[in-house]
Amino acid sequence: MSDDIVLETRDLTKHYGGVHALEGANFTLRKGEHVAIMGDNGAGKSTFVRQITGVEQRTRGEVIFDGKPVHFAGPLDAREAGIETVFQTLALADHLDVPDNLFLGREKTKLNWLGPFRLLDYKAMRQDTIDGLNKTGVKIPNIRNTIQNMSGGQRQCVAIARTATFHSKLTIMDEPTAALGVQETAQVENIIRTLKEDGEPLILVSHNMRQVMDLVDRIVVFRRGRMVADLKKEETDGQDIVAYITGAKTGAEFEGAA
Amino acid sequence: MADTSHGTGGLTFDKSKRSWPNELNILLALVIIIAIFEIIGQVAPYMNGQSFLFDTKDRFDSIFNEARLQIIILQVAIIGIIALGVTQVIITAGIDLSSGPLVAATAMIAMSFGQTELVNGFPNPKALFGTWAMDLPVIVPVVIGLAFGACIGAINGTFIAYFRIPPFIATLGMFLICRGIALWWSGGNPISFPTESYAWIGSGMMPVVWFIILAIIFQLIMSYTVYGKHTYAIGSNEEAARMSGINVRRHKVMVYTIAAMLAAFAGIVLSSKAVTAQAGMGEFYELFAIAMAVIGGISLQGGRGSIIGTVLGAMVLGVIRSGFTYIKLDGSYQLMAMGGIIIAAVILDQYRQRNKA
Ligand SMILES: Nc1ncnc2c1ncn2[C@@H]1O[C@H](COP(=O)(O)OP(=O)(O)OP(=O)(O)O)[C@@H](O)[C@H]1O
Ligand SMILES: [Mg+2]
Numbered sequence A: 001m002s003d004d005i006v007l008e009t010r011d012l013t014k015h016y017g018g019v020h021a022l023e024g025a026n027f028t029l030r031k032g033e034h035v036a037i038m039g040d041n042g043a044g045k046s047t048f049v050r051q052i053t054g055v056e057q058r059t060r061g062e063v064i065f066d067g068k069p070v071h072f073a074g075p076l077d078a079r080e081a082g083i084e085t086v087f088q089t090l091a092l093a094d095h096l097d098v099p100d101n102l103f104l105g106r107e108k109t110k111l112n113w114l115g116p117f118r119l120l121d122y123k124a125m126r127q128d129t130i131d132g133l134n135k136t137g138v139k140i141p142n143i144r145n146t147i148q149n150m151s152g153g154q155r156q157c158v159a160i161a162r163t164a165t166f167h168s169k170l171t172i173m174d175e176p177t178a179a180l181g182v183q184e185t186a187q188v189e190n191i192i193r194t195l196k197e198d199g200e201p202l203i204l205v206s207h208n209m210r211q212v213m214d215l216v217d218r219i220v221v222f223r224r225g226r227m228v229a230d231l232k233k234e235e236t237d238g239q240d241i242v243a244y245i246t247g248a249k250t251g252a253e254f255e256g257a258a
Numbered sequence B: 001m002a003d004t005s006h007g008t009g010g011l012t013f014d015k016s017k018r019s020w021p022n023e024l025n026i027l028l029a030l031v032i033i034i035a036i037f038e039i040i041g042q043v044a045p046y047m048n049g050q051s052f053l054f055d056t057k058d059r060f061d062s063i064f065n066e067a068r069l070q071i072i073i074l075q076v077a078i079i080g081i082i083a084l085g086v087t088q089v090i091i092t093a094g095i096d097l098s099s100g101p102l103v104a105a106t107a108m109i110a111m112s113f114g115q116t117e118l119v120n121g122f123p124n125p126k127a128l129f130g131t132w133a134m135d136l137p138v139i140v141p142v143v144i145g146l147a148f149g150a151c152i153g154a155i156n157g158t159f160i161a162y163f164r165i166p167p168f169i170a171t172l173g174m175f176l177i178c179r180g181i182a183l184w185w186s187g188g189n190p191i192s193f194p195t196e197s198y199a200w201i202g203s204g205m206m207p208v209v210w211f212i213i214l215a216i217i218f219q220l221i222m223s224y225t226v227y228g229k230h231t232y233a234i235g236s237n238e239e240a241a242r243m244s245g246i247n248v249r250r251h252k253v254m255v256y257t258i259a260a261m262l263a264a265f266a267g268i269v270l271s272s273k274a275v276t277a278q279a280g281m282g283e284f285y286e287l288f289a290i291a292m293a294v295i296g297g298i299s300l301q302g303g304r305g306s307i308i309g310t311v312l313g314a315m316v317l318g319v320i321r322s323g324f325t326y327i328k329l330d331g332s333y334q335l336m337a338m339g340g341i342i343i344a345a346v347i348l349d350q351y352r353q354r355n356k357a
Helices: A045-052 A075-081 A098-102 A112-117 A122-136 A152-165 A182-197 A209-215 A238-246 B022-043 B066-091 B099-112 B139-161 B167-185 B196-201 B206-224 B226-236 B238-243 B248-274 B285-295 B307-326 B331-354
Strands: A005-016 A019-030 A034-038 A060-065 A083-086 A170-174 A202-205 A218-223 A226-232
Touching (some): A019 A045, A122 A182, A218 A238, B022 B331, B066 B099, B066 B226, B066 B248, B066 B285, B066 B307, B099 B167, B139 B167, B139 B248, B206 B248, B206 B307, B226 B238, B226 B248, B307 B331
Parallel strands (some): A034 A202
Antiparallel strands (some): A005 A060
């Protein structure tokens, strides 16, 4: 049973000074499973993501990834361990173009003995970018264009293509379709379905009920920094979830927590 | 699926409207400024039809007035070397005010290990140390000078990256510290009479040679290496750079260290060129270096700018300086004009950025 757990958090907690943004989260994710995290604005969803991905250091608790307790010093550690993330803030460099952003922090290089002055392999990165975009079906008019000249939706597509281009043990997307049009949203949902087919596990933070019910196996609800429900899709519906989000209901196993 | 060239809802990309590089604008400005001086020279009655750009007396069997061109580049070469480093710092959205005094401090320190023992058969009257420090191979003062610069830069970078002191404040502090070091090193006395090989470093057109070599090296580094890419990424979006796994702090320390080493090298070249080192050297150099980068189209918000731009910015400053001398307007007008040009450059650039894309 515990063999097929990809990610587990125990009592994961984050305080920003007096703000208890995340309190005692016990979360598990199994192989190939797609789980949605829902909750109102400020419920602690992004905070949860940031603790898992090493962007911030947790106040308390444990993160067990791939069978081992992990302490990621930074996002690069998490990525090297196999966690790819689309952050809510997208984390793109505005003055750089698409391949630059896709490969930022993990550039393809030549003459590696030159250390920090090793040469960028622009050609290979450009080719991989085109392949990656084709694979994910993301459409960008011109990959040499800098991010600052792109629409919000295009930026989001770049951020998503970045995670989908690289194989990973776990993909996390924090509100990936928040700024997207109908077609782009459909594209992203297709990328997510591809991940499902490939058996790659996913954590999807989303406010979109239809999307969540369409895509995932399980829904976890956060409220005011605490996990208040852990629901199998078959055993719940939109109204039920809304009740948990708003606080009208709290899961039996979470009583006393919230 | 294979076609990524068309957005579903967005605009398609028009190759003919590819925004032309910022550097071309600066080049254009440079040409216009030269043309203005040329016209003034031809038209103004007191100039007697002299030419700014062309060789009127036919001294060198060529059409251009090479002597003037050489002087223009020579005048800006040493500050230009500093500006190459300042450019990298500003691309990370930082600033380095310490480079002028660092030039002086390095000049003093390096020259004190580059003195010659006998001057016309007599002991060096300006000797700072005993004979053990005399007539050392030129590599010794150069390495000591660069190492000193590296230390200062590493300290700047550490305060900025690890202690989160704003770059303006950290390097302002270092500005005073370095000027202090320059004065303290020899108790305010100038240091003179370098060895022949030390004097060679900055002799004749050598400052220009160094400037051009270093400019080419750093242009390549900024465009084609991981170091360059990360420097732009940090200035563009520091948070994104961090989330992408770039060690932002370590990288910033590296950038400030490289910038300070360039300033230190400028100090070595300057002391060699002047054949003496004085504590007051390099006054306002840090500001002129920043001005070169700014005229060259850099953004103080970071993420944008280039070494080529800065080289052109240096040329603009050089041409203005030389041009004002040529039309016989004295230094006070030069300063006012340079100030005006710096402000105009920023206004034009902002206007251009707003109308882009
Ligand atoms: N760096 C920070 N310092 C202080 N408080 C913070 C910080 N980051 C987040 N918070 C607080 O923590 C709480 C949870 O924030 P979080 O970003 O996790 O919400 P969220 O569930 O992702 O909301 P949204 O749906 O709007 O993205 C909020 O009250 C927020 O104000
Ligand atoms: Mg959020």
